[in-house]
Amino acid sequence: MSNNSDKVNLGSILSVAIDASQKAGTVIRQVWKSGKLGVEWKGVNDPMTEADVQAQKLIFGLLYKAFGKDLPMVGEEDTDVPETEEIPNLNLLDQLKIPEEYKNVDKKEVCVFVDPLDATREFVDGNLPAVMTLIGISYRGEAIAGVMFQPFVGNDDDSNGTTIYGMLGMGTNVPVKARDEKDFVIATTRSHATEFLEKATQAVKADRVVKVGGAGYKCLLVLRGEIDAYFFPIPGTKKWDTCGPEAIIKSAGGSFTDAHGRSIRYTIDTPKPNTDGLIVTLKGHDDILAKISSVLPKL
Numbered sequence: 001m002s003n004n005s006d007k008v009n010l011g012s013i014l015s016v017a018i019d020a021s022q023k024a025g026t027v028i029r030q031v032w033k034s035g036k037l038g039v040e041w042k043g044v045n046d047p048m049t050e051a052d053v054q055a056q057k058l059i060f061g062l063l064y065k066a067f068g069k070d071l072p073m074v075g076e077e078d079t080d081v082p083e084t085e086e087i088p089n090l091n092l093l094d095q096l097k098i099p100e101e102y103k104n105v106d107k108k109e110v111c112v113f114v115d116p117l118d119a120t121r122e123f124v125d126g127n128l129p130a131v132m133t134l135i136g137i138s139y140r141g142e143a144i145a146g147v148m149f150q151p152f153v154g155n156d157d158d159s160n161g162t163t164i165y166g167m168l169g170m171g172t173n174v175p176v177k178a179r180d181e182k183d184f185v186i187a188t189t190r191s192h193a194t195e196f197l198e199k200a201t202q203a204v205k206a207d208r209v210v211k212v213g214g215a216g217y218k219c220l221l222v223l224r225g226e227i228d229a230y231f232f233p234i235p236g237t238k239k240w241d242t243c244g245p246e247a248i249i250k251s252a253g254g255s256f257t258d259a260h261g262r263s264i265r266y267t268i269d270t271p272k273p274n275t276d277g278l279i280v281t282l283k284g285h286d287d288i289l290a291k292i293s294s295v296l297p298k299l
């Protein structure tokens with residue numbers, strides 16, 4: 001069924017990505033239930049498990065099968081891509097209101113960013129709700145569409161998980177509500193804190209700082225109105241952590257920038273690290289940027 005045309009519908013990619021993220025979630029649950037995570041350490045505080053690798057193989061296999069191996073893709077894990085027996089599902093496309101401008105674009109101007117398992121550290125530590133499969137679709141360097149699939153809604157959970165997706169000009173599949181309370185609440189990393197992060201956190205004068213893992217999970221908390229901002233003004237995340245979540249946050253009318261307020265570019269050859277950190281909000285973005293500017297290194 002591989003489509004070897006030079007043109008592609010971003011809606012078709014989103015449809016297959018949604019299905020692939022859910023199937024990846026099944027793989028992640030199976031590895032968790034087996035109790036054999038097969039943890040390897042790629043670096044300090046940077047684990048990878050059998051679930052990360054198997055999920056990425058499946059996602060790449062499905063997208064290549066549907067769109068051809070010339071679809072530009074970047075994945076977190078360094079792994080081969082065996083042919084998959086699974087069938088890519090394009091059925092969801094009928095329900096998506098894809099803007100005309102994204103229906104027939106040059107495949108070589110697209111790039112799909114895959115984080116097969118975000119919050120691996122939390123997975124290893126058993127903080128399961130933070131775990132998410134993230135797939136982002138960029139076009140001409142901009143995050144346009146994305147899906148975040150949460151396989152474990154609670155720590156002891158047998159549901160089918162939560163699927164959140166969005167596309168610029170189409171919106172999101174779930175209702176979104178900005179937090180609207182008097183106190184100011186931010187979420188930041190649980191496991192990758194630095195001295196500078198502490199200093200920057202003080203500079204924004206939060207009433208409460210929630211420390212939880214996962215780039216996708218913190219974006220989910222923003223979308224649900226549980227926090228005012230995802231605050232991570234330091235290096236650590238990579239393009240696959242942010243492309244999908246950024247597209248969803250922007251589809252919901254929110255802001256997703258580096259710590260200096262600049263937008264993030266997503267092409268196959270832009271450097272992978274988000275060197276200048278992340279600030280993610282549905283409202284009040286400029287206030288946060290103004291407060292941290294005094295502690296940031298000058299550009």
Ligand SMILES: Nc1ncnc2c1ncn2[C@@H]1O[C@H](COP(=O)(O)O)[C@@H](O)[C@H]1OP(=O)(O)O
Binds near residue numbers: 119121
């Ligand atoms: N210093 C780091 N080294 C490696 N990955 C990082 C680092 N900081 C953040 N990340 C990635 O960004 C995600 C969000 O960060 P945090 O959980 O600290 O808030 C992490 O789960 C991890 O993604 P992944 O688990 O996919 O490797």
Ligand SMILES: [Mg+2]
Binds near residue numbers: 046047048076120
């Ligand atoms: Mg990782």
Ligand SMILES: [Mg+2]
Binds near residue numbers: 117118215240241
């Ligand atoms: Mg990640």
Ligand SMILES: [Mg+2]
Binds near residue numbers: 118119
């Ligand atoms: Mg990952």
